[in-house]
Amino acid sequence: MKKIAVIHYDEIALKGGNRRLFEQVLVNNLATKIQEHGLPLRVHNQWGRIVVEQKTKEDVKWDEECDKVLLDICAKTPGVAVFGIGLCVDSTEESIMEGVADVAQYILKGRRVFNTFSIMATRTDKAFPSSSQEIAKRAGDVASDIFGDTKKVQLTHPELTIKVEILQTESYIYERLNGLSGLPVGSSGRAVALLSGGFDSPVATHMCAVRGVRPILMHFHSYPHTSRAAIEKVEAIAGVLRDVCGSITLVFVPLLPSQKEIAMTAPERLRVVLYRRLMVRAAEVWAQKHNARAIITGESVGQVASQTLENISAVAQATSLPILRPLSGMNKQEIINRAREIGTHDISVLPHDDTCTVFMPKHPETRAKLEDVLEAEKNYDSENLITEMLKKSEIIKL
Numbered sequence: 001m002k003k004i005a006v007i008h009y010d011e012i013a014l015k016g017g018n019r020r021l022f023e024q025v026l027v028n029n030l031a032t033k034i035q036e037h038g039l040p041l042r043v044h045n046q047w048g049r050i051v052v053e054q055k056t057k058e059d060v061k062w063d064e065e066c067d068k069v070l071l072d073i074c075a076k077t078p079g080v081a082v083f084g085i086g087l088c089v090d091s092t093e094e095s096i097m098e099g100v101a102d103v104a105q106y107i108l109k110g111r112r113v114f115n116t117f118s119i120m121a122t123r124t125d126k127a128f129p130s131s132s133q134e135i136a137k138r139a140g141d142v143a144s145d146i147f148g149d150t151k152k153v154q155l156t157h158p159e160l161t162i163k164v165e166i167l168q169t170e171s172y173i174y175e176r177l178n179g180l181s182g183l184p185v186g187s188s189g190r191a192v193a194l195l196s197g198g199f200d201s202p203v204a205t206h207m208c209a210v211r212g213v214r215p216i217l218m219h220f221h222s223y224p225h226t227s228r229a230a231i232e233k234v235e236a237i238a239g240v241l242r243d244v245c246g247s248i249t250l251v252f253v254p255l256l257p258s259q260k261e262i263a264m265t266a267p268e269r270l271r272v273v274l275y276r277r278l279m280v281r282a283a284e285v286w287a288q289k290h291n292a293r294a295i296i297t298g299e300s301v302g303q304v305a306s307q308t309l310e311n312i313s314a315v316a317q318a319t320s321l322p323i324l325r326p327l328s329g330m331n332k333q334e335i336i337n338r339a340r341e342i343g344t345h346d347i348s349v350l351p352h353d354d355t356c357t358v359f360m361p362k363h364p365e366t367r368a369k370l371e372d373v374l375e376a377e378k379n380y381d382s383e384n385l386i387t388e389m390l391k392k393s394e395i396i397k398l
């Protein structure tokens with residue numbers, strides 16, 4: 001009997017010929033995080049699932065502190081559909097029932113609050129003497145003895161599920177937890193994510209990461225016109241995304257000189273659209289240099305007066321890269337709830353000064369026409385402004 005963690009992926013399995021590649025990306029992403037946290041564990045692919053076990057030649061033991069870190073890693077790694085810490089035992093009914101008892105003890109020790117539970121048994125070895133249902137029934141009785149009378153077996157929507165997976169020579173028993181699912185970060189390539197301090201763009205970036213996109217974060221600031229705190233806020237948000245994506249690059253780009261130039265030369269109403277067009281162009285230049293194929297924004301149709309289809313279109317036409325807007329059809333409350341779930345809410349909620357409101361016109365254009373925008377851009381040299389801002393940008397690796 002040995003301690004293990006089991007990780008299942010779902011969508012990756014659908015990828016046909018690419019399956020092995022996707023599995024490898026997920027294993028690597030998990031292994032890197034485990035190593036960064038100094039956990040004495042190793043990760044490998046085993047019969048269509050990922051198994052984590054204690055490294056053999058390691059003094060550090062796999063303790064409860066390790067459990068916490070590992071569970072957090074699993075919960076935040078895209079591509080992980082189901083995971084849990086438990087035991088690997090011999091595939092005999094006796095060993096399995098002993099394992100169930102031990103896992104039930106372990107769950108009680110963790111003082112998890114729950115009233116209902118179920119056992120989910122699967123067997124790949126159809127030669128195993130008992131059926132999955134019979135195993136589940138017996139295991140349920142064993143767990144009930146440990147949990148006591150207050151915890152009831154409930155087959156639909158139980159608060160806790162113990163999974164019993166019977167393979168040919170060994171079986172896994174663990175508490176089944178749900179992960180983010182999706183695809184492992186990096187398996188879909190890279191994109192530049194335009195990250196502000198608000199609620200939306202961190203959620204948009206997270207959603208794309210769960211679709212396998214590795215984001216390169218780019219923030220435009222108006223320091224010293226806006227505060228240092230606004231920059232620190234973005235750094236804190238990037239830290240949360242880093243826990244999900246693994247090592248991440250954050251680029252701070254100074255927008256203020258361009259904003260001054262635009263304020264002096266272009267019609268007031270168009271300022272915000274013109275700032276945005278510079279942002280997506282700078283993002284495109286960065287994307288080309290760093291092998292990224294798209295831009296991510298937190299735009300959501302009609303959320304604010306400036307995000308009309310006309311304005312979104314006027315901004316989009318500044319780049320030939322596709323712009324991913326995963327929040328397009330979400331309303332604000334859904335986005336805020338999502339921000340809570342992913343851990344960016346409490347940072348985004350802090351007050352900050354917004355780069356786009358610097359030299360903000362009293363009546364910003366809500367239906368920008370491309371011809372007016374292009375006319376306004378004739379008054380300044382966009383290419384030069386972009387070259388300059390990128391030259392002065394600050395790159396942080398988190």
Ligand code: ATP
Binds near residue numbers: 193306
């Ligand atoms: P957010 O909550 O992400 O700030 P928002 O609802 O405030 O979004 P806008 O301010 O209109 O919306 O910005 C739309 C999108 O443009 C943002 O979601 C983000 O992707 C991008 N963006 C805005 N400001 C910046 C900035 N200073 N740096 C980088 N990207 C930005």
Ligand code: MG
Binds near residue numbers: 196197
């Ligand atoms: Mg904003």
